[in-house]
Amino acid sequence: MRLLLVEDDEHVAAALLAVLKRHGFTAGLARNGAEAIEKTQAGGFDVVLLDLGLPDADGFEVYGQIRRLSRIPVIMVTARADVRSRIHGLNLGADDYVVKPYDTGELLARIHAVSRRAALDQASSDGPASGGTGGAPAPGGQVLTAGPVTVELSTRRVLVDGARVELTRKEFDLLALLAQRPGVVFRREQIISDVWRTSWEGTGRTLEVHVASLRSKLRRPELVETVRGVGYRLAVPPAL
Structure with a gap:
């Protein structure tokens, strides 16, 4: 699976990229919103893991631009634990929402779950009636x-x-x-x-x-x- 990690914290990104690699992922990294949009537009990824606390733009706005470019599944990752932020992200259309600090095993399970749902939804929409x-x-x-x-x-x-x-x-x-x-x-x-x-x-x-x-x-x-x-x-x- 090809995953785009959008994360500006170098230590967090390095640790998570290592975990993803161990579990068979091919992962790319975007350190800010502009890079995230550029790499999403270029294509080649199956899932986006989007941290909302970016240095150059509000994560919700970056999500909106990504969604206008692609139907790629997006999981929002953030330290914003309040229910209102989670509801807002899901209402925007995010496929899932994970709050830091998270369990790595749970995060991996959620990545696979949204990828699987996306594949089945695509199959359903393309399949015969x-x-x-x-x-x-x-x-x-x-x-x-x-x-x-x-x-x-x-x-x-x-x-x-x-x-x-x-x-x-x-x-x-x-x-x-x-x-x-x-x-x-x-x-x-x-x-x-x-x-x-x-x-x-x-x-x-x-x-x-x-x-x-x-x-x-x-x-x-x-x-x-x-x-x-x-x-x-x-x-x-x-x-x-």
Whole structure:
């Protein structure tokens, strides 16, 4: 995932960029509002993490200019903890709002959640009104391909080695999440947040059961790999 971090504090930016890199992100940095607008206009990013306390402009105004340029998901990050500021940011159309100091794990989960919602919204808006695609590739980036696995977001159809695989709704959502970034580990807490829209407590066993069922239905259990103590990833076999 490509993320644009808009942050003027060098120490905060350096620390967060290091965390993002460890979790598989390709991150760019804008140190003020003008840079943020310029880099958003140039394109190439999937999510913007926008700090509202910028040295050259009000963060809400920068958000407005970004939104006029692009529909890219924007998460506002700020020390403004008052409810009125949060409501204002969300009313402007921000995809999410995080208050400093934040937990890094929660921030990463929120980034993935808004990215996933954006991808599904795009698939929904570009997809056919009804019916299937008859096997034809879906337009508008609706198809995720990872090795032998093909996930069609608009039709919720899954193919493994060209053969159709029937999945439940949660099994499909789980696979679609992993297929967004093949080879990258998704933490258990993050998967629970994105797929089940809830917290980790008490849901771990549910995730394990769904992973086991997904492996069985894919008939390629090695594709969904457990990373001990962390989570799961979609393991793509190397090309021959």
